[in-house]
Amino acid sequence: MIWFGQPEARERSGLIEAGWHVRVVEGDAPVKVREGGGVVVLADLRHGDAHAMPAMQHLMTDCPGLPWIALISLGTPVRRPQVKRILQRCHDFFSAPLDLPRLLAALERAGGAVLREPDAVADLPELVGRSAAVAAVAASLRKYAPIDLPVLITGETGAGKEVAARVLHRLSARAMQPFVAINCGALPLNLVQSELFGHERGAFTDATARRIGHIESAAGGTILLDEVGDLPLDAQTNLLRFLQEGVLQRVGSSRPIEVDVRVMAATHHDLEHAVAAGRFREDLYYRLNVLRLQIPPLRERGDDVDLLAQRFLDRFRERQACVARGFESAALRAMHEYPWPGNVRELRNRVQRAAVMAEGALISAADLALPVDAGDGGDPAITSLGVSRASVEREVIAACLRECRFNISECARRLQISRVTVYRLCKKHRLELRTP
Numbered sequence: 001m002i003w004f005g006q007p008e009a010r011e012r013s014g015l016i017e018a019g020w021h022v023r024v025v026e027g028d029a030p031v032k033v034r035e036g037g038g039v040v041v042l043a044d045l046r047h048g049d050a051h052a053m054p055a056m057q058h059l060m061t062d063c064p065g066l067p068w069i070a071l072i073s074l075g076t077p078v079r080r081p082q083v084k085r086i087l088q089r090c091h092d093f094f095s096a097p098l099d100l101p102r103l104l105a106a107l108e109r110a111g112g113a114v115l116r117e118p119d120a121v122a123d124l125p126e127l128v129g130r131s132a133a134v135a136a137v138a139a140s141l142r143k144y145a146p147i148d149l150p151v152l153i154t155g156e157t158g159a160g161k162e163v164a165a166r167v168l169h170r171l172s173a174r175a176m177q178p179f180v181a182i183n184c185g186a187l188p189l190n191l192v193q194s195e196l197f198g199h200e201r202g203a204f205t206d207a208t209a210r211r212i213g214h215i216e217s218a219a220g221g222t223i224l225l226d227e228v229g230d231l232p233l234d235a236q237t238n239l240l241r242f243l244q245e246g247v248l249q250r251v252g253s254s255r256p257i258e259v260d261v262r263v264m265a266a267t268h269h270d271l272e273h274a275v276a277a278g279r280f281r282e283d284l285y286y287r288l289n290v291l292r293l294q295i296p297p298l299r300e301r302g303d304d305v306d307l308l309a310q311r312f313l314d315r316f317r318e319r320q321a322c323v324a325r326g327f328e329s330a331a332l333r334a335m336h337e338y339p340w341p342g343n344v345r346e347l348r349n350r351v352q353r354a355a356v357m358a359e360g361a362l363i364s365a366a367d368l369a370l371p372v373d374a375g376d377g378g379d380p381a382i383t384s385l386g387v388s389r390a391s392v393e394r395e396v397i398a399a400c401l402r403e404c405r406f407n408i409s410e411c412a413r414r415l416q417i418s419r420v421t422v423y424r425l426c427k428k429h430r431l432e433l434r435t436p
């Protein structure tokens with residue numbers, strides 16, 4: 001629903017709990033909405049505030065088919081022409097204090113099915129979100145996609161760098177050609193060159209046959225070099241040559257092979273720092289950093305957390321039997337408070353686990369293993385800071401281990417702790433180090 005004005009906290013959380021996505025509009029900027037799909041608009045005129053009136057009028061003209069509901073109080077200037085025009089357009093009226101159950105019933109009638117509000121990036125279904133931060137990413141993606149130059153994608157782990165690279169590829173002229181993503185940090189050190197550039201038969205002891213490398217296998221398409229900062233210096237030199245001349249040499253061969261591939265690189269480390277420390281070639285950095293895309297961390301995406309969580313839950317429900325279909329308001333609050341060090345990936349993992357754990361229709365903060373704030377009347381065992389920390393720590397490690405398929409080195413790298421610490425924490429939290 002679009003709420004023009006200011007919902008009270010209880011109103012907003014009641015709506016979200018009932019499955020509605022609430023988009024609050026306070027300013028006078030025009031609002032874009034796709035008609036149909038269960039969108040309902042509420043004109044909150046309780047405070048007689050004329051601020052959002054132009055945006056309301058605009059939307060009424062733009063989307064004449066939308067159902068409108070008015071919320072008024074004794075203070076609403078009902079005789080003012082602007083207000084009168086809006087009231088004339090409304091199907092239903094509510095007076096303060098708002099009777100939430102009656103409003104929910106009216107919304108169901110007006111909007112039909114539960115609203116799935118269009119994302120800010122409706123034409124990019126891979127990129128769920130409607131925050132300004134995600135809209136800015138979407139705008140850059142559309143701008144960069146048709147330009148056949150390298151892109152350097154930065155952002156915290158799990159924020160969606162690979163998702164962005166896939167969108168860039170899909171929107172580019174190379175869309176019908178391969179997209180190859182490789183994690184440079186996970187390549188065995190002694191095989192990096194052969195993995196990237198391929199090798200000829202007999203190039204080294206185990207090279208019993210000729211093998212093409214990842215770059216060649218992406219011929220005509222795009223290669224994403226994830227964690228590019230982890231490439232050893234000799235591989236960096238060859239990559240630079242490839243970027244400059246468009247040719248590569250397989251290990252054990254002196255024959256240059258021309259390969260047409262768009263290179264994208266991603267990193268969650270500070271590459272500038274690596275350059276300053278001499279761990280990353282400066283010339284390669286400039287070659288890769290032609291177009292730059294910064295993926296914002298989840299904690300900076302506002303209500304996208306709700307949207308993503310619901311999306312992950314819906315997807316999970318399509319594949320697995322589970323009773324959960326939404327989130328308690330305390331769970332939504334907890335998700336907004338939590339800093340999400342593992343970003344969208346961590347959110348997905350927590351939601352999936354919570355969907356399994358939840359015993360009712362609504363997932364609680366405890367199901368998500370997230371701390372709830374003390375004023376919430378939540379479980380005291382959960383609100384204790386020590387227990388919450390331990391629980392979060394366990395969840396983050398368990399999720400990361402699963403993501404890395406129980407590869408301890410990879411897990412240590414992603415969490416930026418030592419392998420020894422990973423083992424210690426697994427022991428502390430009784431996490432099994434099984435192979436998948």
Ligand SMILES: Nc1ncnc2c1ncn2[C@@H]1O[C@H](COP(=O)(O)OP(=O)(O)OP(=O)(O)O)[C@@H](O)[C@H]1O
Pocket residue numbers: 126127128129155156157158159160161162163164226266268308344345348414
């Ligand atoms: N905006 C988004 N909408 C939907 N799913 C997303 C979004 N961003 C990320 N994801 C999901 O989150 C998970 C992590 O995303 P991705 O692998 O792109 O992150 P990353 O930044 O490349 O991580 P890493 O630094 O560990 O390589 C994936 O399952 C991806 O599908």
